[in-house]
Amino acid sequence: MKEDYKSLPVVGKLSRGEETAWLNPNKVPFAKSSLEIGMADIDDAAARLERFAPFIKKCFPETEKDNGLIESALASIPKMKSRLEEMYGIRIPGRLLLKQDSHLAIAGSIKARGGIYEVLKHTEELAKEAGLISAGDDYAKLASPECREFFGKYKIQVGSTGNLGLSIGIASAAVGYQVVVHMSADARQWKKDMLRSHGVTVIEYESDYSVAVREGRRLSDEDPKSYFVDDENSINLFMGYAVAAKRLKKQLDERKISVDKNHPLFVYIPCGVGGAPGGVTFGLKEIWGDDVHCFFVEPVQAPAMLLGMASGLHNKISVQDIGLTGLTHADGLAVGRPSGLVGKVMEPLLSGEFTLSDKKLYDYMRALLDTEEIFLEPSACAAFEGPAGLFSYEETKKYLREQELEAVMENASHIAWATGGSLVPWEIRKEYEETYLD
Numbered sequence: 001m002k003e004d005y006k007s008l009p010v011v012g013k014l015s016r017g018e019e020t021a022w023l024n025p026n027k028v029p030f031a032k033s034s035l036e037i038g039m040a041d042i043d044d045a046a047a048r049l050e051r052f053a054p055f056i057k058k059c060f061p062e063t064e065k066d067n068g069l070i071e072s073a074l075a076s077i078p079k080m081k082s083r084l085e086e087m088y089g090i091r092i093p094g095r096l097l098l099k100q101d102s103h104l105a106i107a108g109s110i111k112a113r114g115g116i117y118e119v120l121k122h123t124e125e126l127a128k129e130a131g132l133i134s135a136g137d138d139y140a141k142l143a144s145p146e147c148r149e150f151f152g153k154y155k156i157q158v159g160s161t162g163n164l165g166l167s168i169g170i171a172s173a174a175v176g177y178q179v180v181v182h183m184s185a186d187a188r189q190w191k192k193d194m195l196r197s198h199g200v201t202v203i204e205y206e207s208d209y210s211v212a213v214r215e216g217r218r219l220s221d222e223d224p225k226s227y228f229v230d231d232e233n234s235i236n237l238f239m240g241y242a243v244a245a246k247r248l249k250k251q252l253d254e255r256k257i258s259v260d261k262n263h264p265l266f267v268y269i270p271c272g273v274g275g276a277p278g279g280v281t282f283g284l285k286e287i288w289g290d291d292v293h294c295f296f297v298e299p300v301q302a303p304a305m306l307l308g309m310a311s312g313l314h315n316k317i318s319v320q321d322i323g324l325t326g327l328t329h330a331d332g333l334a335v336g337r338p339s340g341l342v343g344k345v346m347e348p349l350l351s352g353e354f355t356l357s358d359k360k361l362y363d364y365m366r367a368l369l370d371t372e373e374i375f376l377e378p379s380a381c382a383a384f385e386g387p388a389g390l391f392s393y394e395e396t397k398k399y400l401r402e403q404e405l406e407a408v409m410e411n412a413s414h415i416a417w418a419t420g421g422s423l424v425p426w427e428i429r430k431e432y433e434e435t436y437l438d
């Protein structure tokens, strides 16, 4: 199959830039997924974030009210659901919820989960090695001037299309590190400006994300005091994202929303290199197994994860290999080559994917503003292709039949995972609101 990927119908559609739905043929019942990682790894990450909460609270006063916990609200968006039904002439059974990682503290995107977690994990390692903390200590002391001076001798580097750079950059600068962010050509100017205002060094590249990552990794490897956050291969980022699932479980429990065989959960997450949606999906599957159905959404010109998974080639293939540009308005999703690590973990877990045109990002953005008065950046709006697509494509309707879900769909919960938006400056937001108006 690996050599014959060109003959796969989905690859034909992708290469023509058509919108499509794809169901993952390698998904297996959760009990048979035999992963090497599991709940214990997520628990370890969650415990680390808890240890760091007093420190987070000190470094980021905006997290004071949540006691140093970086978490987002889960909102019900019935008016947006009706709007989607009108737009497509479909009915979406069940409730539609929005997971507002767009409004996460510090980074204003889902990257506040993985990015900040990885910076903290590295910080814990350095601090332990240097004897600055030991087990049972109050981590708030890591925010002291002496500790800041210590961290100032170390450097953190990362390659990014924008939001990961914002998250790692702002968090690392707050801890006291020197920070270098390697930005791909897709990164928006305001993101670079914002980072520089935090004292972060931003290096700009004319080329795409893979090159920015490669250069960043190379420069970091040359410097023994530098640590590289590797978006393509980082298990730490992945686990930081996975913690979201435990938090979501608590939020659903609080609202008395059940997830079980008769109350399926559908989750739709915009995908770039795969770390964020992959980590969240992994966590959700660990909690709810076969009762949760996860779908990724990618732009028609940058369906890196879909191509990697459908071909089985993962990071050995890029969207440019099938004649796509990799260019999209969805800067957070502008990735040509997926994470191989994530693609392999997703193989038995992911239900499927949707791709969508750039224009739809803006249509969904305006629809959400109009109906619910919530602003998301265009990349994040890709999530709405999930509930719209699930009831529009023959392939996904067949999935609902085959999984014997049709009879329980009235009890379903759909979560559109809003991955970013609250840091977008007002003028840029106004520009977005005027983009692709027809």
Ligand SMILES: *Cc1c(COP(=O)(O)O)cnc(C)c1O
Pocket: 109, 110, 111, 163, 164, 270, 271, 272, 273, 274, 275, 276, 277, 278, 332, 333, 377, 379, 380, 419, 420, 421
């Ligand atoms: C980074 C990002 C994603 C996707 O995360 P990946 O880890 O790159 O797959 C989705 N939406 C937004 C807004 C992002 O910044």
